[in-house]
Amino acid sequence: MNPFEELEVDIILSGKCCYCGACGAFCKYGYIRYEDEKPVAGSCEHCGTCYDVCPVNYFSVPKTEIEIFGERRRDEIVGYYREILSARATDDAIRSVSQDGGAVTAILTYMLENGVVDSAVVAGRDEFWNPVPIVATNKEDLLTSTGSKYTQCPILLGVKKAIDMGRESIAMVGLPCHVKAIRNAQKNEFELGKVKIVLGLFCMETFSRxxxxxxxxxxxxxxxxxxxxxxxxxxxxxxxxxxxxxxxxxxxxDAERIACKFCDDFTAEFADISFGSVGSEDGWTTMIVRSEKGEEIVRGAVEQGYLEVQSISNVEAIRKLASRKKGKIVKIV
CATH class of the missing domain: 3.10.450.750 (Nuclear Transport Factor 2; Chain: A,)
Structure with missing residues (x-):
């Protein structure tokens, strides 16, 4: 079998494909496309990239932690982190359209307006709530992408689009599966050094469209x-x-995607910063600051007045849901 056929047998046909977009984004020959949220390919040149980047096929927790954070986790449930805070945007326009406190949009706006990044890959949607990856370059673009969709978006296709557009400093926002996919891709020989910051979103599951x-x-x-x-x-x-x-x-x-049953990551454990609503008061976003880079960005956003932070109100609520997700995982055999 060629590498794509192996991916098809091991991951796609078994329902484990999470539709992250990585295999289609980074196939060196551009053979992989998507039909009904599943990868298909008419040919294969045996490069093996699709198999290497797939976050369901393989993901090394200890190796990735050392590469991203410089050390292993001390918290087996939440993952490696430096600090957990509650945060919200200071901009009323952002808060008025955001899911919770608008912290993700505030941080992305700070980075775009201060030259930390030149683009942000986020999940937008069409009028039928079909999630589509978009490359945002300003606050107005970001405001069109706010809110949870609860169905899957192939975010990694947006990363490839940003690279093809010539963007040199990219932020990516994704679910735990997207975060793992970009970390796998960064270990391979792609232009993934251009992805400077990875923001992750809490996720228990997504639903079949x-x-x-x-x-x-x-x-x-x-x-x-x-x-x-x-x-x-x-x-x-x-x-x-x-x-x-x-x-x-x-x-x-019964509407949950089958692939989500194989995921044990609730808090996007391998992002530079992770975000969700659990653990914070209404109108605030829970923010898990994980990497040194993430810490620097949060500090800059606060100092420049884009973000305000306070102590988290209920860390145990985060741990409870994270533990629940780890407990329900279907073991891949």
């Missing part, structure tokens, strides 16, 4: 009418036409 849409239709919601999604207290909350409808998460279990 078609199944998610059907669940919304069961409560009388057309996905194109949705204004915002959120998950709070065991329920998916759906804002539509000034009304909030809910679905208990237990009723969405």
């Amino acid at each position: 078609d199944s998610f849409k059907r669940k919304l239709e069961e409560i009388g919601v057309k996905i194109e009418d949705v204004e915002k999604f959120d998950i709070k207290k065991g329920k998916l909350m759906v804002w539509v036409k000034e009304e909030v409808k809910t679905i208990p998460l237990k009723e969405l279990r």
Whole structure:
């Protein structure tokens, strides 16, 4: 078998593919494309890149920690970190459209406006809530991408697009699977030195696009009418036409992507900074500062007035969910 056929047998056909976009982004010959959120290829030149970058196929925790953080973790549940804080944007325009405290958008805005990076790869969406990777170069671009989508986006395709555009200093925002994929890719011979900062988002699972849409239709919601999604207290909350409808998460279990059952990373453990809502007060973002680079960026954003921080209110809530995800993982054999 050629390397793509091995990837197909080991990962794709078994449902383990997380649709991160890495194999298609970094195939040296451009053979891999996506159909129905699955990689397909008509040919293969045996370069093996697709197999090497796939975060489900292989990921070395100890090696990556040493390379990114300089030492191993002391916290087996949350991963390596320097500090955990609550944060929020100081800009009302950012907070008004953000999921929680707008900390991710605030930090990206700080980096773009101060020349720390020249672009940011984030998940945007079309009018039907289909997530699409976009290359943001200013605050206005970022404001169009705020909010959780809860279905998967091939973010690594956005990284490849940014590189092809000639961007030299890139920030990437992704879920734990995206973070692992970019870390795998950075170990290979790509222009991934151009990805200067990796921001990760807490994630328990994402949902299959078609199944998610059907669940919304069961409560009388057309996905194109949705204004915002959120998950709070065991329920998916759906804002539509000034009304909030809910679905208990237990009723969405059969809509969960199969690949998510093989992931044990809730807090994006290999990002420079990780973000989520768990553990913070309403209107604030939980921020796990992991790397020295991440620490420098947070300091700069605070000093320049883009971000305000305070002590975290409930670290144990983070640990509880992170532990739960590690406990439910399906072992790959």
